[in-house]
Structures are given as C-alpha cells and as structure tokens.
Amino acid sequence: MILALCMSFLPAAMQAAPLVNRLANHPSPYLAMHGADPVAWQEWSPATVSLARQQNKLLFVSIGYFSCHWCHVMQQESYRDLRIAEVLNRDFIPVKVDRELNTALDAEMIEFARRSRGMAGWPLNVFITPEGYPVYATLYSKPDQFLGLISKLSERWLTDRDELKAAAREAAGGGKPVGSIPLKPASDHAAVWRQRLVDDALAMADPLRGGLEQARKFPMAPQLTALLQIHERHPDARLAAWLTLTLDLMAKGGLRDHVGGGFFRYTVDPEWHTPHYEKMLYDNAELALLYLRAARILGKPQYQEIAFETLDFMLAEMRDAETGAFITSTSAVDSEGREGGVYLWSMEQLRHTLSPDELALATRIWGLEAAAESDLGYLPQQVREPTAAELAQLEPVYRKLRKERRNRSLPKDDKLLAGLNGLALKALSEAAATAPRYRRSADEVKDFLARQLWRKDGLQNGMGHGKLFGPADLEGYAYAASGLRYYARLSGKAADHAFADKLAREAWRRFHSPRGFRLAGTTLLAAEKRQAVIADGPAPSPSTELITASLASHDKALRRNGVAALGFTVSPAGHDLFMHASLVAAMDAAASP
CATH class of the missing domain: 1.50.10.10 (Glycosyltransferase)
Structure with missing residues (x-):
C-alpha cells in the first residue's frame, strides 16, 4: 500500500506504463494460446530483461510447451484468474517461454529446480532477479496456493530484495565453468x-x-x-x-x-x-x-x-x-480438452464400430472385461499375448478404428x-x-x-x-x-x-x-x-x-x-x-x- 501511495504522487511520465500481453498471434502455438490471458505476458528477450532492471522487479518466467497437459491446466486455473493476473502484472515482469524454442534457458532452469527443490518438470515457474539470477522455482500449483506464493514473494521483494539478490548470486556460484580439466584420451x-x-x-x-x-x-x-x-x-x-x-x-x-x-x-x-x-x-x-x-x-x-x-x-x-x-x-x-479423448473408446463405441466377433477378439486381447480406467473408455493394447492368427485378425479391427478416429480432432x-x-x-x-x-x-x-x-x-x-x-x-x-x-x-x-x-x-x-x-x-x-x-x-x-x-x-x-x-x-x-x-x-x- 505504501508503495502504491508513493507511486500515485509521481508525475505520469515517471510511472511505468502498464504491461500488455504480447503473445497474440505468435508463431509458436504454445505462446499464442496464452495471447488472450489477462496476464501481461512478455517474451524472453534482452528488452524484457532490461525492463525488469529499469523497474527493479523480479522476472516471473513460466516455461512449458504445447503438448504439456499440466501446462494447460495451470493456464485455465491460474493464468486466467484475474486475481493472480493482477499481482503478476503489478509486482513482476511476467514472461512466458516455449521450452522448445529456448532449450538452453529451459535446461538451466530445470537444473536450478532440481538443485533447489529436488524435482523438476513442466510447467516450470522460476522467479529471476533483474540481474539474471534465479531465486525460486515452483511447478504446478493450485490457484489459491499459487496466489499465496506470489503474494509472499512480492512482499519479500519489497522488504528484503537486497538479501534475496545476494542469496541468488551466491547460489549461482558466480557462473564458474563446469568441468574443464582434460583427462586421458x-x-x-x-x-x-x-x-x-x-x-x-x-x-x-x-x-x-x-x-x-x-x-x-x-x-x-x-x-x-x-x-x-x-x-x-x-x-x-x-x-x-x-x-x-x-x-x-x-x-x-x-x-x-x-x-x-x-x-x-x-x-x-x-x-x-x-x-x-x-x-x-x-x-x-x-x-x-x-x-x-x-x-x-x-x-x-x-x-x-x-x-x-x-x-x-x-x-x-x-x-x-x-x-x-x-x-x-x-x-x-x-x-x-479431454485427456486421451482421441485414443480412448467406450464399450458403446466399440460395439457400434466392430462386429461381434471382432469385439470378442478385442475383449480378450485388450482385457476389456475389466472396468475402464478412464471415464472416456479403453485404450487398445496387448494385455494378453495374441497368437499369430489373432494378430492378423486384429488388422481389420485397427483399420476400422483408424477410420472412425478421423472424425476426432487433435490439437x-x-x-x-x-x-x-x-x-x-x-x-x-x-x-x-x-x-x-x-x-x-x-x-x-x-x-x-x-x-x-x-x-x-x-x-x-x-x-x-x-x-x-x-x-x-x-x-x-x-x-x-x-x-x-x-x-x-x-x-x-x-x-x-x-x-x-x-x-x-x-x-x-x-x-x-x-x-x-x-x-x-x-x-x-x-x-x-x-x-x-x-x-x-x-x-x-x-x-x-x-x-x-x-x-x-x-x-x-x-x-x-x-x-x-x-x-x-x-x-x-x-x-x-x-x-x-x-x-x-x-x-x-x-x-x-
């Protein structure tokens, strides 16, 4: 509140312009899908890092990729939440990264997460100082948990930023090269x-x-x-x-x-x-x-x-x-938005697509007599070993399912x-x-x-x-x-x-x-x-x-x-x-x- 009050008395030219989301129509499908988020996503670039230094704010760098299921979940739950967007836009420089376009940054942040948290994965969310030192990493979080985290980090940055910067520099080890000693051939x-x-x-x-x-x-x-x-x-x-x-x-x-x-x-x-x-x-x-x-x-x-x-x-x-x-x-x-929706088959769909003999064969090989693990149905796989004759008989079964699957849409x-x-x-x-x-x-x-x-x-x-x-x-x-x-x-x-x-x-x-x-x-x-x-x-x-x-x-x-x-x-x-x-x-x- 004190910071907001002080800012209100600054001349308009001295106040930072509000960030806007820059990802709409990006050629990366992963970045483009975040183009309508209320979070004011920036790209990872020298200009973005420079902006963080000018405003002396932590960079919030969220790394993922298009086919990552939990990346989509966190987008729906958190990055489209107006409460979360307000905090990220006000107190951080939010950056969205496609890991497949920034493999080096992703590798560094994965290593930081493993070293500091003992685990890594995606979505990978890392808070980085304006000088370029990672401070804290977190993976998927529920919205309320995530909101609590960014609020606490925002408060900590206001009160102890010098301490956080020093700790981040020390943890980085000064950028010393890893392994440069020539050994035997x-x-x-x-x-x-x-x-x-x-x-x-x-x-x-x-x-x-x-x-x-x-x-x-x-x-x-x-x-x-x-x-x-x-x-x-x-x-x-x-x-x-x-x-x-x-x-x-x-x-x-x-x-x-x-x-x-x-x-x-x-x-x-x-x-x-x-x-x-x-x-x-x-x-x-x-x-x-x-x-x-x-x-x-x-x-x-x-x-x-x-x-x-x-x-x-x-x-x-x-x-x-x-x-x-x-x-x-x-x-x-x-x-x-259904996980596995293109690949799973309900018993009703199988009865509609296959003949009784084909369904009986599929039931034996795929183990369909057991209850389906997904609400969407069964995934065809060899739960039981088929004979050579049964493998040949499965070919028309797969052809029918392939034809039917063409009606399903896969991003x-x-x-x-x-x-x-x-x-x-x-x-x-x-x-x-x-x-x-x-x-x-x-x-x-x-x-x-x-x-x-x-x-x-x-x-x-x-x-x-x-x-x-x-x-x-x-x-x-x-x-x-x-x-x-x-x-x-x-x-x-x-x-x-x-x-x-x-x-x-x-x-x-x-x-x-x-x-x-x-x-x-x-x-x-x-x-x-x-x-x-x-x-x-x-x-x-x-x-x-x-x-x-x-x-x-x-x-x-x-x-x-x-x-x-x-x-x-x-x-x-x-x-x-x-x-x-x-x-x-x-x-x-x-x-x-």
Whole structure:
C-alpha cells in the first residue's frame, strides 16, 4: 500500500506504463494460446530483461510447451484468474517461454529446480532477479496456493530484495565453468566406463517389467540406443535380455498407439499401461531408429515393422504438407480438452464400430472385461499375448478404428524445428537404406534444412506459419548435422557431406571453447555456464551428437575437435553414467577397431 501511495504522487511520465500481453498471434502455438490471458505476458528477450532492471522487479518466467497437459491446466486455473493476473502484472515482469524454442534457458532452469527443490518438470515457474539470477522455482500449483506464493514473494521483494539478490548470486556460484580439466584420451578409459554403464543400467533395471524400477515408465531412447550399440560390439546376454524385455513391453503396452501408430511420451504407471497421451517428434524419431537397429542386432524382425509403423505415423500425422518437414508434437488432450479423448473408446463405441466377433477378439486381447480406467473408455493394447492368427485378425479391427478416429480432432504444435527434424532425418535415412520408400521423405527434410532454415548468418531454430524463430542453438546445429551426416551416407553425394561439415564447423565455433560447451549463444542469465559434456535427456546429448557427427567426417579439423572433446569429462558423468550413456557409447565406438 505504501508503495502504491508513493507511486500515485509521481508525475505520469515517471510511472511505468502498464504491461500488455504480447503473445497474440505468435508463431509458436504454445505462446499464442496464452495471447488472450489477462496476464501481461512478455517474451524472453534482452528488452524484457532490461525492463525488469529499469523497474527493479523480479522476472516471473513460466516455461512449458504445447503438448504439456499440466501446462494447460495451470493456464485455465491460474493464468486466467484475474486475481493472480493482477499481482503478476503489478509486482513482476511476467514472461512466458516455449521450452522448445529456448532449450538452453529451459535446461538451466530445470537444473536450478532440481538443485533447489529436488524435482523438476513442466510447467516450470522460476522467479529471476533483474540481474539474471534465479531465486525460486515452483511447478504446478493450485490457484489459491499459487496466489499465496506470489503474494509472499512480492512482499519479500519489497522488504528484503537486497538479501534475496545476494542469496541468488551466491547460489549461482558466480557462473564458474563446469568441468574443464582434460583427462586421458577416451580410449584409455572407454572400457572401464562401458562396463560401469552396463552394470549400473542392469542394477537399476526392472527385471519383470523392463525399463527402470520407477513409478512412471519413460522410453529412455538415448540410453537404450547407446546400450544397444555397446551390446553390438561387446555382446552381453544379460543386457540383451533386458533390452528385449523393455522393447517388447513398450511395444505391447499402452506406451504405443496400436491403432494409429507411434509412441506416447510416457506411462504414469510402472506396467507400461496408462500413457500420458502427448506424442513428441523426438520420441518417435528416436524410437523408430532404435527398433530398426534392434531388429538387426537382437535378431527380432518384428521390431522392423514397429519401426516402419512409427515412421508411417510420423508421415501421416506429423508431416507438414507444404515443406515436407515434421511438426513438433500432438496434444495429450483433444479439441474438447479431454485427456486421451482421441485414443480412448467406450464399450458403446466399440460395439457400434466392430462386429461381434471382432469385439470378442478385442475383449480378450485388450482385457476389456475389466472396468475402464478412464471415464472416456479403453485404450487398445496387448494385455494378453495374441497368437499369430489373432494378430492378423486384429488388422481389420485397427483399420476400422483408424477410420472412425478421423472424425476426432487433435490439437497439434505445428512448429517446424531444425534440431527435431535432424533427428527425423537420421531415422528416415537409415530406414531408407532398407526400405527405399522413405527416401523421398528424407530428401524433403534435407531440403527443408538446407533451403528453408540455412541462411547467410547460420542455421535458424525453425519456423512457424512461415516466420523464422531466430538463430539455432547447440541442439539445433548438432541434431541437424547428425541427421545430415546420415543422409549424406544414404545419398553418397559429396555436397551433402559438405553441408553436414558446414553445420558441424559452425556449431564448434559458436558453442564450444576450451572451457566446454554452452547450449546457446546466450541465455540472458547472469551466470552463463559451460559444460565439458552435456547429459542425455529425452533426446540425446547435443554435445555427443556433434562429436559423433564430427568423427564421421573426412575433415581433419572436425575429427580433431571430436577426439579432443572425448578427452574431457566431468564428475557427474563418472557418478551418473546412465544419464551420459550416449557419451560412453561414443567413447567405446572411438576406441573400438
């Protein structure tokens, strides 16, 4: 009240102009959907940070993405609440961030949340000082709880801002680089780390249900791919059994869409039964490649069909018709806001769509005699193992449901991102070597990267509705360079190898120094960090992707960069090898004959 009273006596020219929401019609669907919120959302930019400094206010940075279910829930409950909007607009500089367009900022804030709260996820809401130091992080909150939090932080900022700023600076550690000590060449410790990775993975493995012993099951494509690569060079019966079990249960359970193809983001239970219904381009591109390789390495030809089915889903549901590139994700909720609404079937709908014999077969295989877990009905999946004859009989069942499902509407995030299309190009290129029908799609993605996103000033992050999103970060360059390397092997053209080399050289120049990698040109945070190696996430480590793309080049300078980077390490890699599985596999490949 005192502050408001003092402000009322200031000349109008000295009072800060009211903030307005700047997200309407943004080319990012996630940001655009917040364009009508009463919160005066700003974009994350130098101008916004400068505004926070001018007004000496905390930045409230809310990070999410379009297919995140709880991001939508928090929007409906909190960001459209006029009481909450009033506090955010008056006492903070509210910023909305699409994590897929600001991967470096997102990674820094995820790490801050884990370090300060012991957990992370989305929606991720972080309060940052005007100088660029994070103070406090919180995830999804109920409206009253969230209102109480921002009110208390507002009061604390008025009374103890210097103390909060000092604490935030100290917690950031002054932006010291992480891990910049060169160790022995990778070949000297590759065998030790490889065995430790395998031992660690099997110690954490769920021996009955595949994956890891966790309450929720994620596909972990980078780790499984790395371990499969290691098993190919150094066969291990225990590892092969666990990989096979995991791949089998992911394909049979609710993680996979048995009607339309493709994989969901994760399951909320340890049985691979009940998914969170968003589908991500990175998951599906990686899993298509994983199953394609596993078919050969593990001797399971049925995995190849799963890989092709996944690519066919991407082409049918995620391909942009104008460019031939792939969109980012499909939503967990349907156009009516119902979670899983596109994928679930009531018994009445099944009776209407299927013949009595087909329904009887589906009931046995899908376990429909039990009560549906959702009010919307059942998710088709292999609760019981079908015979070969029953699998063939299920095909017309799936065709009928696919036809009926075309009447359902599914929101999509139609951003076309450089990095994620690089992952798709990698999978398409390897598939095209076996199935030439994927060659044309690979050609189109390569052309999109080369003609639409490559500019004189470098690679662009992507585009939405014809508008470019600005310079690509390390992830964009690394994934695109890796995908282009695979495409060049397919095409056999020197020009394609040269383009992959060009992207790799630019990535090393922009994002690497003797102190390590940085994820972007700048995050606008005060403590910009470099890392000697970047961990795997849902997608593979961008530093490892750049290293492997460089080692596969005929350019001597690129190969030297890759070899030198493999000779660096950081303590987290030694203590948590599972999250650095791609790096260990790259070291093993470099050390192997």
